[in-house]
Amino acid sequence: MVPVGIVDKDFIAYVAEAVQARCGLPCKIFVPMGNPVHAYDRKRRQYNSRSLLQHLMQCCPREILSFIGVTSMDLYVPVLKYVYGLAQMDGRCCIVSLHRLDPQFYGHPPDPHLYRARIEKTVVHELGHCLGLTHCRDRRCVMYSSTTIEHTDYKQADLCPTCIELFKWHLERRLAGA
Amino acid sequence: MTKKPRILVVDDEAAMRESLRDWLMEDDYEVGVAGSGPEAIAMAKDKKWEVILLDLKMPGMDGLETLSHLRRVDPEAEVLMMTAYATVDTAVKAMKQGAFDYLVKPFYPDEIEIQIKKIVEHRELVLENILLRKKLEEKYHYGEIIGKSDAMQEIFDLIARVAPTDSTVLITGESGTGKELIAQAIHAHSPRSYNPFIAVSCGALPESLLESELFGYEKGAFTGADHTKRGRFELAHGGTLFLDEIGDITLKTQVDLLRVLQERTFRRLGGQELVKVDVRIVAATNRDLKEAIKKNEFREDLYYRLNVISLHVPPLRDRREDIPLLTETFLRKYCLELNKEEVRISPSALRLLMEYDWPGNVRELQNVMERALVIGRGKEIVEEDLPFSRERLSTDPYPKSLKIMEKMHIERILEESEWNVSRAARALDIDRQTLYNKMEKYQIKRRIP
Numbered sequence: 350m351v352p353v354g355i356v357d358k359d360f361i362a363y364v365a366e367a368v369q370a371r372c373g374l375p376c377k378i379f380v381p382m383g384n385p386v387h388a389y390d391r392k393r394r395q396y397n398s399r400s401l402l403q404h405l406m407q408c409c410p411r412e413i414l415s416f417i418g419v420t421s422m423d424l425y426v427p428v429l430k431y432v433y434g435l436a437q438m439d440g441r442c443c444i445v446s447l448h449r450l451d452p453q454f455y456g457h458p459p460d461p462h463l464y465r466a467r468i469e470k471t472v473v474h475e476l477g478h479c480l481g482l483t484h485c486r487d488r489r490c491v492m493y494s495s496t497t498i499e500h501t502d503y504k505q506a507d508l509c510p511t512c513i514e515l516f517k518w519h520l521e522r523r524l525a526g527a
Numbered sequence: 528m529t530k531k532p533r534i535l536v537v538d539d540e541a542a543m544r545e546s547l548r549d550w551l552m553e554d555d556y557e558v559g560v561a562g563s564g565p566e567a568i569a570m571a572k573d574k575k576w577e578v579i580l581l582d583l584k585m586p587g588m589d590g591l592e593t594l595s596h597l598r599r600v601d602p603e604a605e606v607l608m609m610t611a612y613a614t615v616d617t618a619v620k621a622m623k624q625g626a627f628d629y630l631v632k633p634f635y636p637d638e639i640e641i642q643i644k645k646i647v648e649h650r651e652l653v654l655e656n657i658l659l660r661k662k663l664e665e666k667y668h669y670g671e672i673i674g675k676s677d678a679m680q681e682i683f684d685l686i687a688r689v690a691p692t693d694s695t696v697l698i699t700g701e702s703g704t705g706k707e708l709i710a711q712a713i714h715a716h717s718p719r720s721y722n723p724f725i726a727v728s729c730g731a732l733p734e735s736l737l738e739s740e741l742f743g744y745e746k747g748a749f750t751g752a753d754h755t756k757r758g759r760f761e762l763a764h765g766g767t768l769f770l771d772e773i774g775d776i777t778l779k780t781q782v783d784l785l786r787v788l789q790e791r792t793f794r795r796l797g798g799q800e801l802v803k804v805d806v807r808i809v810a811a812t813n814r815d816l817k818e819a820i821k822k823n824e825f826r827e828d829l830y831y832r833l834n835v836i837s838l839h840v841p842p843l844r845d846r847r848e849d850i851p852l853l854t855e856t857f858l859r860k861y862c863l864e865l866n867k868e869e870v871r872i873s874p875s876a877l878r879l880l881m882e883y884d885w886p887g888n889v890r891e892l893q894n895v896m897e898r899a900l901v902i903g904r905g906k907e908i909v910e911e912d913l914p915f916s917r918e919r920l921s922t923d924p925y926p927k928s929l930k931i932m933e934k935m936h937i938e939r940i941l942e943e944s945e946w947n948v949s950r951a952a953r954a955l956d957i958d959r960q961t962l963y964n965k966m967e968k969y970q971i972k973r974r975i976p
Contacts, residue, residue, distance in 0.1 A: 399549075425633065426547075426549070428609075428632055429633050430634065431635075438549070438553065478553060484553055496640050
């Protein structure tokens with residue numbers, strides 16, 4: 350896991366622990382990357398997630414199964430107003446934004462518990478994509494497509510039974526290939 | 528639709544189409560991308576795309592022009608227009624040209640998801656509707672052919688099996704039983720349905736006219752032939768040629784027909800060039816062709832060419848359980864045509880219809896219902912509106928049709944002979960084989976109580 354720009358250390362540590370617990374794989378925290386000014390769009394006042402992802406792909410260490418970038422900045426892809434995260438489908442890299450997961454973004458009072466839960470779900474979701482999982486129809490599954498924050502809050506941080514099987518299958522394939 | 532739709536993204540900006548592609552692939556859609564209108568049209572011709580996301584502003588062929596082409600190439604594809612420059616004018620133009628909806632870039636992530644879900648639901652509803660209608664139709668209707676009797680259900684089943692093939696079909700049955708409707712149904716459910724269905728009434732035309740009708744003629748072939756005319760075989764090319772009353776054609780025309788069926792080529796009258804045709808032949812007759820062969824009135828080789836698949840339509844009297852459904856259908860049809868409010872049929876009138884023998888079969892029933900609606904006064908068809916009465920049916924032991932009389936007589940004699948065929952043949956003063964032939968001809972079977 351690598352912080353991109355300035356990110357609260359506590360959140361990074363929490364997420365790393367959660368990923369370790371859920372995936373059963375060790376999660377190392379890398380030295381933070383600097384602010385990716387090349388990815389900033391002045392007009393939109395957002396960062397281009399595709400540019401960030403490409404940067405991560407260039408920096409990704411070879412021995413790593415998955416390289417998760419975590420940033421506080423608001424992300425977008427050209428065709429959408431915003432994204433919570435972006436992943437290389439069946440690849441190694443993904444980037445997650447905490448910006449729109451913060452309850453304060455929606456004018457609500459601070460809620461660290463809710464905030465952490467949202468981050469955990471979003472990271473696990475993007476990690477799932479990295480390992481080859483596509484969106485799930487089960488609204489409670491973490492792989493359900495969260496296009497709004499309500500979707501994120503409704504779903505659990507766990508994979509549904511079908512996605513678990515697929516996750517294991519993809520992981521075995523990835524580890525065998527490594 | 529259990530399978531996810533295939534989506535084509537059309538945008539001249541690579542960043543836009545790639546980000547949309549990546550986004551959609553997370554949802555396991557099969558996504559194609561095109562960078563221009565012409566590329567999108569080529570891709571639409573090559574493969575079926577259920578949803579097309581089409582950018583409005585593109586250099587060269589813009590989104591509206593591309594939309595117009597796409598609607599022609601694949602009318603079933605649903606198009607979502609995308610633009611960063613939304614105006615009411617372009618939105619209206621796009622919708623008028625058949626776009627499903629209009630999205631303004633950049634859109635919220637759920638917007639596109641909602642639109643695609645709407646399209647999927649819409650398509651599923653349309654498909655469900657088509658399937659339900661088909662199921663309903665198929666149960667008691669096959670196109671315009673109606674019947675819930677076992678005999679008709681068997682015919683529907685046979686049509687379904689025969690239609691997709693190219694085999695020649697010979698439809699037999701009395702006059703008015705719907706042989707042409709069946710031929711049309713076979714054509715409509717065949718791979719040739721988008722090509723012509725051409726009917727020829729072979730019994731209605733004298734030999735010389737029939738020949739020119741079937742094969743056409745060259746300019747100058749005979750006096751009055753001041754232009755070249757294509758015959759029905761050519762007009763039916765790629766489709767189906769229905770030869771009605773095939774049992775009435777002369778031996779000479781039978782020879783010409785046999786040659787075309789064997790070689791799939793012919794010459795127009797007065798022509799030198801061989802014309803090749805690809806037609807599926809459906810023939811019909813109310814004659815007993817086997818009898819005609821015995822009398823040397825019909826060629827056996829032509830019979831076997833035509834009788835690859837045989838389909839016999841039973842007379843209406845042998846499927847009386849279809850009469851109520853047919854009656855209902857004709858009443859509805861003629862009420863609509865005559866602009867009348869819904870008219871019912873009284874139970875006693877319906878019973879009368881069920882008892883009548885219908886020598887003219889379904890066509891006669893249709894005429895009777897039309898007449899009854901025209902002359903009837905009330906909201907109900909009653910016995911008096913029908914051209915036959917109960918007294919006539921019960922006291923008149925002599926139907927007008929010779930065939931019906933013969934059949935009734937044979938049945939009576941067989942009953943009296945306790946279905947001993949030899950005894951019955953002696954009583955009828957005919958040999959056993961002739962009696963068996965007549966039993967087969969009239970479908971006379973012993974009814975087991």
